[in-house]
Amino acid sequence: MSAQAKTAEPTVVNGINVDDLLALIDSVKREPAKGKTNWHVTTIWQGQARSRADIESYEIGGEKVPRRFSIDIDEPRELGGSNSFANPQDHLIAALNACMTVGYVAQCAVRGITLESLAIETDGEIDLRGFLGIDPAVPQGYENLSYTVRIKGNGTKEQFAEVHKAVMATSPNFYNLSRPVGLTPALFVE
Structure with a gap:
């Protein structure tokens, strides 16, 4: 075998890296604390019936993982909103x-x-x-x-x-x- 060993391609089915998924399952089986997750969303009123939910991070296995998303929310006009979202x-x-x-x-x-x-x-x-x-x-x-x-x-x-x-x-x-x-x-x- 050459000095540069060929690494196996991951098994991907339906866009899911099955090797990584099975590794996560195995890791959580061995150390249940690695399977603990915490989710946090802050929602702030934006006027009328609109609000914005902000996501800044989540935790997995005690480690904080940054991720930034905003979700805009509204109501239909018939329920007091502007039907924007x-x-x-x-x-x-x-x-x-x-x-x-x-x-x-x-x-x-x-x-x-x-x-x-x-x-x-x-x-x-x-x-x-x-x-x-x-x-x-x-x-x-x-x-x-x-x-x-x-x-x-x-x-x-x-x-x-x-x-x-x-x-x-x-x-x-x-x-x-x-x-x-x-x-x-x-x-x-x-």
């Missing part, structure tokens, strides 16, 4: 769909299934009588969300059913929206 419900459903999308892509990748297409459609109803405080018996948010996954690739129906089950069992946002999440509020009046 997607509203909180759009973002909530988009976050659920995006999280599950990552799950489907990664679950397929580690199984060697190449995807041709993937789409998730989610919908739910909110009765404004709850949100507007008109009727305290009416829930303020969703009682149910329904979603349809349309997936195509070189996997069998059985493999895709296995992937579907795995996504529901491991998706953080599926988990977050399918059960109550404790909220710890604090109010500081300035």
